[in-house]
Amino acid sequence: MSEWMTYRLSDFLMFSPSTYFRQFELYNADVWPAHIMTLTLGAACLWLSRQPIAAPQRALPAILAGCWLWVAWGYLYTRYATINWAASYFAGAFVLQAILLFLVGTFGKKLEFGGSIQRAQKAGIAIFLIAMIVQPLIGVIAGRPWVEAEVFGLAPNPTVAATLGLLLAARRWRWELFVIPALWCGIDGATRLAMEAPDFWVMPVVAILVIGLAAAAAIDRRRAARQL
Amino acid sequence: MSRRKSISRRALLESMLAGGLGAALLPFKGLAMAAPDITKRIPSSGEALPLVGLGSWITFNVGNDRRALNSCADVVRAFFAAGGRLIDSSPMYGSSQATIGYALNKLGDPETLFAADKVWTSSAARGPTQIEQSRRHWDVRAFDLLQVHNLRAWERHLDLLFGMKDEGRLRYVGVTTSHGRRHGDLERIMKRHPLDFVQMTYNASHRAVERRLLPLARERGIAVIANRPYDGGRLIRRAKREVLPSWAAEIGAANWPEFLLKFVVSHPAVNCAIPATTQVVHVRENMRASSGLLPDQATRRRMAAHIRQL
Ligand SMILES: NC(=O)c1ccc[n+]([C@@H]2O[C@H](COP(=O)([O-])OP(=O)(O)OC[C@H]3O[C@@H](n4cnc5c(N)ncnc54)[C@H](OP(=O)(O)O)[C@@H]3O)[C@@H](O)[C@H]2O)c1
Numbered sequence: 001m002s003e004w005m006t007y008r009l010s011d012f013l014m015f016s017p018s019t020y021f022r023q024f025e026l027y028n029a030d031v032w033p034a035h036i037m038t039l040t041l042g043a044a045c046l047w048l049s050r051q052p053i054a055a056p057q058r059a060l061p062a063i064l065a066g067c068w069l070w071v072a073w074g075y076l077y078t079r080y081a082t083i084n085w086a087a088s089y090f091a092g093a094f095v096l097q098a099i100l101l102f103l104v105g106t107f108g109k110k111l112e113f114g115g116s117i118q119r120a121q122k123a124g125i126a127i128f129l130i131a132m133i134v135q136p137l138i139g140v141i142a143g144r145p146w147v148e149a150e151v152f153g154l155a156p157n158p159t160v161a162a163t164l165g166l167l168l169a170a171r172r173w174r175w176e177l178f179v180i181p182a183l184w185c186g187i188d189g190a191t192r193l194a195m196e197a198p199d200f201w202v203m204p205v206v207a208i209l210v211i212g213l214a215a216a217a218a219i220d221r222r223r224a225a226r227q228l
Numbered sequence: 229m230s231r232r233k234s235i236s237r238r239a240l241l242e243s244m245l246a247g248g249l250g251a252a253l254l255p256f257k258g259l260a261m262a263a264p265d266i267t268k269r270i271p272s273s274g275e276a277l278p279l280v281g282l283g284s285w286i287t288f289n290v291g292n293d294r295r296a297l298n299s300c301a302d303v304v305r306a307f308f309a310a311g312g313r314l315i316d317s318s319p320m321y322g323s324s325q326a327t328i329g330y331a332l333n334k335l336g337d338p339e340t341l342f343a344a345d346k347v348w349t350s351s352a353a354r355g356p357t358q359i360e361q362s363r364r365h366w367d368v369r370a371f372d373l374l375q376v377h378n379l380r381a382w383e384r385h386l387d388l389l390f391g392m393k394d395e396g397r398l399r400y401v402g403v404t405t406s407h408g409r410r411h412g413d414l415e416r417i418m419k420r421h422p423l424d425f426v427q428m429t430y431n432a433s434h435r436a437v438e439r440r441l442l443p444l445a446r447e448r449g450i451a452v453i454a455n456r457p458y459d460g461g462r463l464i465r466r467a468k469r470e471v472l473p474s475w476a477a478e479i480g481a482a483n484w485p486e487f488l489l490k491f492v493v494s495h496p497a498v499n500c501a502i503p504a505t506t507q508v509v510h511v512r513e514n515m516r517a518s519s520g521l522l523p524d525q526a527t528r529r530r531m532a533a534h535i536r537q538l
Binding site: 003006007010011013014015016019022023026079082083084085 | 285286287289290291292293296320321322323407408409410460506
């Protein structure tokens with residue numbers, strides 16, 4: 001039997017659930033009232049995605065990139081990394097995603113929104129709104145205190161889920177932008193599962209939903225194009 | 229070596245621990261710290277250590293959270309107050325080393341500390357830097373024991389550690405494994421190298437080491453530290469749901485922690501067990517296993533059979 005087969009998921013968990021979630025409480029207290037600013041930025045993203053002309057839309061990936069950069073520094077590198085040495089690698093991946101968002105979306109102008117709203121786009125907006133409004137409450141539903149709420153632009157999960165929502169809501173899907181968010185969803189799911197947190201399924205479901213809907217819609221589009 | 233500043237209370241303690249292969253009674257009172265009344269000697273030096281130490285995996289990895297840091301310091305305080313000495317950590321354990329350093333500073337650097345840490349890197353070249361970083365986190369002058377964590381790059385790290393010992397910068401050298409992994413390698417290393425300590429998982433539900441490794445440790449004069457004495461908490465949580473058998477009183481076990489730990493430390497080859505905890509009440513319970521009676525072979529068999537049924 002290979003040595004790896006002797007490991008359980010919980011063997012990789014190097015902190016207790018209370019330590020992990022308390023980090024959000026301390027973080028929220030430290031950065032308050034930045035929550036108002038990041039939620040306003042989120043609302044601005046939604047507004048920008050509905051603008052008919054391309055120029056303002058280019059600000060959207062730049063805002064998202066800024067949020068990813070902040071999460072990389074403000075949470076992953078300076079806080080989470082104090083209890084999980086792997087978090088500095090996660091921070092690096094978040095910086096990479098910020099660069100990709102900026103290069104592909106803002107600089108490369110390849111992330112366009114608007115046009116006719118299909119099922120996938122509607123689902124993308126819905127996921128974005130859930131990430132902004134419902135996700136901070138998930139901890140409370142799971143039985144954790146509200147002071148540990150995870151908020152868009154500050155904590156990784158709502159930032160990743162909102163980004164995935166907006167990527168799905170784009171007119172064309174830039175698959176290279178899906179990779180890091182999807183990986184994060186897997187990592188978060190595994191971490192919460194190991195902690196026996198009741199909301200362990202949320203991020204993996206978001207990733208599966210977004211990628212599944214985008215893939216199905218891409219196949220439909222290809223079929224429709226062939227029939228033309 | 230970790231914090232000796234003068235002829236310490238520990239030296240006094242040791243000088244009074246004359247004779248006896250296994251348990252030794254400490255007759256004196258009046259110390260600020262309670263002395264555990266059972267100790268076992270490290271075969272390579274004869275130095276006596278209490279039967280229960282303190283682990284730090286997960287429990288002390290609390291980052292910069294001051295409230296949690298203070299609560300860990302309370303655990304360490306209760307540990308020393310009950311006569312504990314050996315604290316075990318590793319650079320793998322997140323902020324645990326820094327938490328120990330915080331607690332030691334807060335407690336005024338207890339001189340009885342026996343600082344046990346590890347080297348955990350696959351790069352031989354990084355070993356000395358990592359050890360120095362760990363030392364800074366603990367804020368001790370030097371470690372008493374350094375172990376190669378999970379046998380990672382063990383050949384090169386052992387050279388380094390034996391070199392440090394020869395230069396007088398380290399008192400004891402060891403290797404660790406856990407969860408029953410790499411026992412074959414461990415056996416080979418124990419046979420070939422003059423180790424002072426070996427650390428392995430041993431508890432009432434994981435007894436594989438009884439077959440070869442524990443007898444080999446005795447034969448080779450290597451002190452054994454038993455990690456995961458509660459199987460990471462599973463065993464004690466399961467046990468605490470049941471009533472303690474009435475015959476536990478015969479071995480002086482008033483509660484489940486004492487029962488489970490006494491099973492581990494009463495093995496003739498085991499020097500100490502290192503349960504980790506976040507709670508002062510638990511560390512006090514655990515430390516009680518370092519005093520009173522120890523079960524004999526027949527009682528150990530009975531204990532193991534009872535735990536199997538849980
Ligand atoms: N390869 C290696 O070198 C290696 C591998 C594994 C472990 N280790 C070392 O061995 C140490 C011990 O192993 P471990 O921490 O994995 O597991 P463990 O000591 O078997 O179990 C720790 C758990 O037991 C609970 N506990 C402790 N005392 C208790 C009591 N009196 N009543 C009820 N619950 C109690 C603690 O919870 P509370 O916080 O609620 O008390 C904690 O969750 C580690 O901390 C580490 O230093 C080394």
